[in-house]
Amino acid sequence: MIELGHLAAFLALAASLAQGVLGLTGARALAGRAALVAFAVMVLSFLTLVVAFARSDFSVALVANNSHTLKPMLYKIAGAWGNHEGSMALWCLVTMGFGAAGALWMRTGRETFEARALGVQGWLATGALGYLLFASSPYLRLDPAPLQGAGLNPILQDPALAFHPPMLYLGYVGYSFVFALAAAGLMEARIDRVWAKEARRWSLAAFIPLTLGIALGSYWAYYELGWGGWWFWDPVENASLMPWLLGAALLHSVAVTEKRGSFAAWTALLAVLAFLFSIMGAFLVRSGVLTSVHAFAVDPRRGLLLLGGLIAYGGFALGLFALRAPKLEGGKPWTILSREGALVVNNVVLVVAALTVLLGTLFPLIAEAAGRTISVGEPYFRLTFVPMLAALLAILPVVQAWSWGKADLSTLWKWAAGGVGLVVIFLLLGVGLWDIPLGAAFGLALAFWLIFGALWELRRRAVTLARVFRLPLRVWGMTLAHIGLGVFILGAVVETTQRYEATLALPAGGSGTVAGWHVTLHDVRAIEGPNWYADKADLTARKGSARAEMAPTKRYYPAARMPTTETAIHKTGTGDLYVALGDRRDVDGETRWVFRVYFNPLIDLVYLGVLLMGLGALFSVLPRRRKP
Amino acid sequence: MRELRCVACENEPISQSSAAIAEDMRARVRVMVGEGATDAEVRDWFESRYGEFVLFRPKGKDLTGLFLWSAPFGFLVIGGLIAYGLTRRRRAGAEPVAPEDA
Structure with a gap:
């Protein structure tokens, strides 16, 4: 069975190679057919892997190392991509999926260009599949086959995490096709409005799953790791944030190219960089050069190969860029104080923010080479990354109304007065009345400023209320995404500055109070699941007339010899009461259990904001409504 | 406490870690703050003892x-x-030129 998959993967390799060669010679129809064949056989190949996992076929080495008969079916299947080899197979599958989608749905009317894009995509698929088959093959047999598998890393046994990698990969690898479009456009030195229209759709197609994938990963970290927070500036998180920032910059820049023909070279460069940063993310995570809590399958040799691929693709694309950028045509003229000028600022800040994340992530390595061991964490990003983006977002509502070419500045003073007024109100309320930190007051002002600005822009464009619903979907998409930013900031500011946390050590029958919640421990019982056993605490939390039964659990997976935290979260209208069970302690002959209790106010807004951004991107990619 | 790194864990601040050493480090921070030490003094003490690695x-x-x-x-x-x-x-x-859509 798995041999069939192995064979199919070789067929897919041959088809991708054919796609690469045919595409670059300009044969659009043939390259498209090769892309469809490659995708079809790769689907078959991936299915044999999934089936091997579903049937717990331990004669396959990968299944034996990463699965277990007692696992629930969902996690047996998710186990197929919950490891290095399987996730690389998924990477290949998605690369070919985008190739096939491109073959079917590219609509530029330029045959040679489309053929070349498919060709480049074919070479990207060939590289990924070559790496899979020759450096991390998931198809190998084990003889003799063991009777039982080693189990999936238990912290990955979770519904959010079963779907997080496919989502994230759709995003990362989605940028491969954007890369291919940029390379093909550069080959003919034609990055114009037609090109931008096509590239924008694919950039959005990658941005949406990337956004949702990051949100899923963050939500998983929130309730599974038991640390009470939603973003830890961990290298793996940073690796996904960098392509996201570049992707966001690209969306704005490609829109300028589409509407005005300007920024052609810059847009092409961003399109290339978004994918290079995606591969770099894979390299950082898989090579083990950075320590991280959720890196799995670490192997220096593989890291070296990924680095080689990164350099090869990067060298090719950037070389092409250097040759062709001077030949690209500029668009319509514009001054600095214009919509274009504002979007330049957007792009500079987003790219510098991505570089800052890169620097903070890699700096411990650089310092180590220089003989110093340091850690770069949340305080660094709070003091560099956050103010940079805050400044960018502060001007967003103002410049959003500006025209292309040259802005009308006569209403600028009203905007300035409004902004300053809002800040003063929140400073008075925040510092004077609510007693919150100065930064938090600015943050709240910014959140409301963004939400207000997005709605105001909608009003300005619609002129009358009746016309709001007849605005193009793109405008709705932009509005939703910008409201999402405001909602996200509101949640993030309140959660990070007003979070309340405490550690309680309770005996059975004991109680403590956290953030007004009176928590009583009834008892702690031992329970058993399909492939784990656990200590389950039975708690009652009370505040006024509100009452919640909570059961935080600590699981132990004998197959993997690892404990996991299953937090108990009680949602209230204003935030989450969050309890994680810690260790057992014996103090003076009495057994006490350690609980970490958090109150995370408005944390749902963090995820709601990100979802709104994803939804906004979705609205922007939907086809235009026909004019009545 | 979120600015101090647990010396036994990978990339976890001591406020989140469940390791025993993190508990000791938390206790130490509480004692020092109780004695009136400023944040900077606490950070300096930990740095002199565990090296710059502990500072996030x-x-x-x-x-x-x-x-x-x-x-x-x-x-x-x-x-x-x-x-x-x-x-x-x-x-x-x-x-x-006024933008007609996004």
Whole structure:
């Protein structure tokens, strides 16, 4: 069975190679057919892997190392991509999926260009599949086959995490096709409005799953790791944030190219960089050069190969860029104080923010080479990354109304007065009345400023209320995404500055109070699941007339010899009461259990904001409504 | 406590770690704060004992540290200058055009 998959993967390799060669010679129809064949056989190949996992076929080495008969079916299947080899197979599958989608749905009317894009995509698929088959093959047999598998890393046994990698990969690898479009456009030195229209759709197609994938990963970290927070500036998180920032910059820049023909070279460069940063993310995570809590399958040799691929693709694309950028045509003229000028600022800040994340992530390595061991964490990003983006977002509502070419500045003073007024109100309320930190007051002002600005822009464009619903979907998409930013900031500011946390050590029958919640421990019982056993605490939390039964659990997976935290979260209208069970302690002959209790106010807004951004991107990619 | 790294874990601040050493480090912070130590004094004490590795907020005292802290703003200035330089070429004959959609 798995041999069939192995064979199919070789067929897919041959088809991708054919796609690469045919595409670059300009044969659009043939390259498209090769892309469809490659995708079809790769689907078959991936299915044999999934089936091997579903049937717990331990004669396959990968299944034996990463699965277990007692696992629930969902996690047996998710186990197929919950490891290095399987996730690389998924990477290949998605690369070919985008190739096939491109073959079917590219609509530029330029045959040679489309053929070349498919060709480049074919070479990207060939590289990924070559790496899979020759450096991390998931198809190998084990003889003799063991009777039982080693189990999936238990912290990955979770519904959010079963779907997080496919989502994230759709995003990362989605940028491969954007890369291919940029390379093909550069080959003919034609990055114009037609090109931008096509590239924008694919950039959005990658941005949406990337956004949702990051949100899923963050939500998983929130309730599974038991640390009470939603973003830890961990290298793996940073690796996904960098392509996201570049992707966001690209969306704005490609829109300028589409509407005005300007920024052609810059847009092409961003399109290339978004994918290079995606591969770099894979390299950082898989090579083990950075320590991280959720890196799995670490192997220096593989890291070296990924680095080689990164350099090869990067060298090719950037070389092409250097040759062709001077030949690209500029668009319509514009001054600095214009919509274009504002979007330049957007792009500079987003790219510098991505570089800052890169620097903070890699700096411990650089310092180590220089003989110093340091850690770069949340305080660094709070003091560099956050103010940079805050400044960018502060001007967003103002410049959003500006025209292309040259802005009308006569209403600028009203905007300035409004902004300053809002800040003063929140400073008075925040510092004077609510007693919150100065930064938090600015943050709240910014959140409301963004939400207000997005709605105001909608009003300005619609002129009358009746016309709001007849605005193009793109405008709705932009509005939703910008409201999402405001909602996200509101949640993030309140959660990070007003979070309340405490550690309680309770005996059975004991109680403590956290953030007004009176928590009583009834008892702690031992329970058993399909492939784990656990200590389950039975708690009652009370505040006024509100009452919640909570059961935080600590699981132990004998197959993997690892404990996991299953937090108990009680949602209230204003935030989450969050309890994680810690260790057992014996103090003076009495057994006490350690609980970490958090109150995370408005944390749902963090995820709601990100979802709104994803939804906004979705609205922007939907086809235009026909004019009545 | 979120600014101190647990010495036994990978990338976890002591406020989140469940390791025994993190509990000891938390206790130490509480004692020091109870004795009236400032945040800076607590950080210095931990640095002298465990090395700079425990600080999540790296110091900017020497050349490497200064580079780390100033680079983001440096990038911003450089990026701004490049962008400004490029835009100067495009000014002639700009006409305002209202955006019809996003």
